[in-house]
Amino acid sequence: MVFMRRAVLLGMVAIVSALAWTGAYRLTAFTWVVAAELEGATALAELTPRPQTTIVYDRHGQPAFTFFVEQRIDVTLDQVSPVMVQALLAVEDQRFFNHNGLDAVRIGAAAWRNIRARRIIQGGSTITQQLARAAHLSPKRTFERKLREAMIASRLEQRYSKREILEAYLNTVYFGEGLYGVEAASRGYFGKSASDLQVEEAALLAAIVRAPSHDAPGVSRARAKARRNLVLRLMRGQGNLPEADFTAAAARPLPGVTRPGDLAGGSDPTDAVGAYFREELRRQLVAQFGNERVLRGGLRVYSTYDPVLQKAAEQAIVGRITQIAKARRQAKDLQGSLVSMDAHTGDVFALVGGRDFASSSFNRATQAKRQAGSAFKPILYAAALERGYSPATILTSLDSPIGTASETWLPDGEHEASQYTIRRALQVSSNRAAAQLMQQVGTTTTIYYAQRLGIKTSLPVVPSLALGTGEVTLVELTAAYTAFANRGTASAPRLFTRVEGSDGVALFHNTERHTRALSEETAYMMSSMLADVISGGTATGVRAAGFKLPAAGKTGTTDDYSDAWFIGYTPQVVTGVWFGLDTPAPIMARGFGGTVAVPAWATFMKAATVGHKAEWFEMPAGVEKVAICRLSGARAGPSCQHQYIPADVPVGMVGTKGTMAAGYPAPIQGLPPSEPSVYEEIFSVGALSSELCPLHSPQPSYGGIWSDSIASVTQPASTTPLVDAELRRAGVRVERVTGTDGISRVVIRQKHP
Known part of the structure; x- marks a missing residue:
């Protein structure tokens, strides 16, 4: 019996010892856990910055776009309506200003409900505890998380004031629909x-x-309204809302349409207007500041975006595609792009990269490289003017093949003749004139000027470059035309002007970038010639579509009608339009740029120039307007108004037997009204000889035998095939001869009957 008692006693001692050691171990472990939690709480009790939404403002200073990981815009407590603070405290933490992070009353009530439910169904958390949870902890309800939450809240209350905690909470808490x-x-x-x-x-x-x-x-909506009215009742009960105000507020319906996806003024997030502009801007910002800063840094970006013009641009492109697709079902996959920019600053008002961003985010305005066709020709003609040519320079023998390294080449075209002035060649978009002009100017010279005008894409050194076989993007070709509209200075495209931090401190100024690409005289002469393209050339559809302001521009069409372009401008706005399929294929039968692209350009420009005055470029001091005799191509005198060669002008005549005798040609008759005998043309000052027309100006009478009458001029004669025929019928031949001194002269001959 004694042995049995001793054994039981020893067993009980062993059990008690084991329990004591276990309890001591657990107490020690718990102490270490609490200590670790306290240490962790101290480290976590920091109100660190949260990801901020980057806001993009349009050119008028209104919010337009946002970039974000979490849609959040921090504000100070003073920037929050007092009724918001009252409503929040009424429903979430009525004793916020009276506790130290933990509300014993709420905790006791919550504990009683949790014990009865045998699980955690109510937290009793204060705003400080909710901030600790939102910033650092999992939302899962466990006793361990509640312990950590309480410790962090205690540390937050020790470290920060009540106003700081409340401000941090208001900037951190999640309000649903992606809004923080x-x-x-x-x-x-x-x-x-x-x-x-x-x-x-x-x-x-x-x-x-x-x-x-x-x-x-x-x-x-029903639960939202019920909860809202509960908050209103709590505010009334706490004396923060008079009965009349409560009744009025509770009776008001919820907003008819909430648009929680957009922080840029509440526009419909399903409306994709500006999507291509936004994405291109995002790419540029990421390249400048990095993805992390753009999506989390709360930048304030001041852009050049014009929401009204952007919408007009997208409607113009989509509307034109719809029209073409109705006539040609194969065009259902047709794409289009548009870029519109300020001619002087380079600010991009509108950018359309395709018919639908949701279907294809590929930006055909900035990323697609396509052959420009005749829309490239103005660059070639500008290079020629820079090298001393004038709008009146005649390009002859245009039906003669051009020799290349491997073969001869004679391009086809819709408007070809044996000779053209440079002005007329550009107006009708003669391919043969452009090809010959590049032979004279040089391919490398043309590429040099293309680069000066802002073309960064590599261009091929081939004769067909004159016809626009080089591939370019719409945005760089449109920017090249700014030099014509900006007195020879090319303006680089710019989508934003400056970037600030969330504190309003300027981080980056995106200054205007300009390049003196052409002389002011060349720019003016190019605008004069390109205006003729609209008034009587390949872009007369601009006027047919109802655009009335003075304008200039050039169409472009590639082989098989795969690309249709039009780049045009007024003194203020430069706009480029392109249409085509992503895989090059014919757009439509005879789908010229003037047919496909011009209507969309005109539609957009009518919206883009609302309120603009009908003004044109002022002629620079280095350009003069000269009256030219159509028969001789020289400066017109008073007698050139008549359509014949007067009798007092002796002309050398070649006799049938080789002898020379004095004589006068018969009158020249039959010039049509559309071809007046005198017309005006512009030249760089000093480029045209001061000598008057040798056919009509009075000359001293020498009598006797005359040799060929030769007049020195620095510009070739500017006759037309019709006038040449009339001269031949009268027995008069006007020849253009370049002497060994390099001076071009007019030689007039007549056979003696």
Whole structure:
């Protein structure tokens, strides 16, 4: 018996010892856990910056786009409506200013409910605890998380003031629909700043905080309204809302249409207007600042975007595609792009990269490289003017093949003749004139000027470059035309002007970039010639479409009608348009740029130039307008108004037997009204000889035998095939001869009957 008692006693001692050691171990472990939690809470109790939304403002200073990981815009407590603070405290933490992070009353009530339910169904968390959870902890309800939450909250209360904690909470908490913080929520749901919230709006936001995935208006409008009215009753009960105001606020319906996806003024997020502009801007910002800073840094970007013109641009492109697709079902996959920019600053107002960003984000305005066709020719003609040519320079023998390294080449075209002035060749878009002109100017010279005008794409050194076989992007070709509209200075395209941090401090100024690409005289002469393209050339559709302001531009069409271009401008706005299929194929039968692209350009430009005056470029001092005799191509004298060679002008005549005798040609008759005997042309000052027309100007009478009458001129004669025929019928032949001194002269001959 004694042995049995001793054994039981020893067993009991062993058990008690084991329990004691186990308890001691667990107590020690718990102490270490608490100590570790306290240490972790101290480290976590930091109000660190949260990801901020980058806001893009349009050219008028209004929010347009956002870039973000979390849609959040931090504000100070002073920038939040007082009714928002009252509503939040009424429903989430009535004793916020009276506790030290933990509310014993709420904790006791919550504990009793949890014990009865045998699980955690109510947290009793204060705003400080909610901030700790939102910033650092999992939302899963466990006793361990509640312990950590309480410790972090205690540390936060020790480290920060109540105002700092409340401000951090308002900027951190999630309000549903991807909106973080009260400012983002206010803009997203109501399209206004948090400082402007009305009491019923503040009550709705405070109501959402508890369970945004359950109580947000987008989930259940009935629950959202019920929760909102609960908050209003609590505010009334706490003396923060008079009865009359409560009744009025509770009776108001929820906003008819909430648009929580957009912080840029509350526009419909399903409206994809500006998507191509936004994406191109994002790419440029990421290249400048990095992806992390753009998506999390809360930048303030001031862009050149014009929402009205952007919408007009997209409507012009999509509308034209729809029209063409109705006539040609194969064109259902037709794409189009548009770039419109300020001629002087390079600011891009509108950018369209395709018919639908949701279907294809590939930007055909900035990324697609396509052959420009005749839209490239102005670059060639500008290079010629820079090298001393003038609009009146005649290009002859245009029906003669051009020799290349491997074969001869004679391009085809819609408007070809044996000779053209440079002005007329550009107006009708003669391929043969362009090809010959490049032979004279030089391919490398043309490429040099293309680079000066802003063409960065590599161009092929081939004769066909004159016809636009080099591939370029729409944005760089459009920017090249700014030199014509900006007195010879090319303006680089610019999508934003400056970037600030979330604190308003300037981080980057995107200054205008200009290059003196051409002389002012060349730019003016090019604008004069390109205006003829619209008034009587390949772009007369501009006027047919109802665009009335003075303008200039050039169409472009590639082989098989695969690409249709039109780049045109007024003194203020330069706009380029392109149409084609992503895999080059004919757009439509005879789908010229003037047919396909011009209507869309005119439609957009009517919207882009509303309120603009009908003004044109002022002639620079280095350019003069000269009256030219159509028969001789020289400066016109008073007698050139008549359509014949007067009798007092002796002309050398070649006799039938080789003898020379004095005589006068018969009158020249039959010039049509459309071909007046005198016309005006512009030249660089000093480029044209001061000598008057040798056919009509009075000359001293020498009598006797005359040799050929030769007049020195620095510009070739500018006769037409019709006038040449009339001269031949009268027995007069006008020849252009270049002497060994390099001077071009007119030689007039007549056979003696």
